[in-house]
Amino acid sequence: MVDRVAILGCGYIGIELGRQLTAAGYDVVGVRRSESGCAAIEDAGFEAHQADLTDPEAVSNLPDAEWVVFAASSGGRDAEAAQRIYVEALDSVIESYGERESPPDRLVYTSSTGVYGDHDGEFVDESTPLDPTTEKTRVLVEAERIARERSAEYGIDGTVARFSGLYGPNRYRLERYLEGPVTEGYLNMVHREDAAGAVGYLLIADRARDGVVLVTDDEPADKWTFADWLANECGVGNPPKETKQQRLTDDELSEAARRRILTSKRCSNGYLRELGYDLRYPTFREGYRAAVDAYRSENIE
Template sequence: MCIRDRRWYADEIAHGSPNLQWIGYLSTVGVYGDHDGDWVNEDSETRPVSERSRARVAAEDTWRKVADTRGVPLAILRLSGIYGPGRNGFVNLARGTAKRLVKPGQVFNRIHVDDIAGALALLAGQRLGGVFNVSDDEPAPPQDVVAHAAELAGVAPPPETGFDEAELSPMARSFYGENKRVSNAKIKAAGYAFRYPTYREGLAGLVGDYKQEKGG
């Protein structure tokens, strides 16, 4: 959605929707930018690096103004890297596009799509406002996640490749320019229990689809 469209929708909600009681906006942990692998929470400084993350910060501010205008609570859900059916390590293994890129100290944060829905339902149901990180318990090196997916699938993992030698698109390379560990303590304190607390449970719940497609 472009900025003009976002402002149009925000304006419509600000001046319409007479029964509006709560607003939820799905943002990204990308707004935190790079924190050199340290833990971040909802009070951490936002240091957006990419244009897409800067746009998310602007969108968060827009929705805060809308919520203030309407006098309703606003929940900003900052999502980690999303995976789930059709978007996971097994898909990449099947396509032959899986890579085990190694950049020392690099971790990524993840969230299963079902847990996004669950967190959203909790916050909407209780009409809670504030900023909430929606990320699983275990930030992990990407090469470890690929290796675990390969183990579950019963296939050999792709070889490890050093980050500096890897052929990546500018966007893919930009993700490795940010390193942080995202805390989910606040959403847990609000009462949410993760269905998939780490990538291990998440991949275990997805491997059946992979094997079924492979006929195994």
């Protein structure tokens, strides 16, 4: 067993990953910039270290670890913020760890399926060419390259875990789908426990060294079908629907929002399954059960 795991940017996914690894007997330290973030880590039951990953001095003092998970958030949608965290800070972290007397064995970088761009509703997987459509997703593509190539320069195996849409506690967003209008398209989702669980599995089972793994559930969901299922389970009427063209008539939509609406793909988890990971929530039906039960308890029963 490794001596220590460092989770950098230990937020929504990182805290869940830390819980799971701690429960499995690993020594985990989570890194956050704020005092409140560190307090949340400690409340989750493992060690916290306060540091700003954009500060070179703070990066040089990050805890030693044999496994490093870079799960930081840019804190916004703009490309400039993404560049600072996903490219510049990631590169600084890899260089700092790589130049230590005992560099990490592995680094896992958590990316996004936004790197794929539009595929007209067709399936994508790890072999699909990347086609980012915004400045931010172009930054994410560069970050994936850094995670693997720069890590390799220091003898660190860099793995990219490419997450689809994250959901779970505090991120179910029931009102969006129950109230509508719901725009047509596909939802590619993964529950927080499985996003964290997949990263933990790749590390513990020693899978996908220097590779890319698409982390998503078994069933890309048609948005209208999902919204109607959710309404039925919650005991309310089906929400109003709209086509993409109807949605695009909104003059207040930003160009980035328009691109997101027009971007359509279905993500395959075939490789993740092939590697041996067993999903706790294979589809939204299992993943949304807790949210549905809570809604019914508060509003109907």
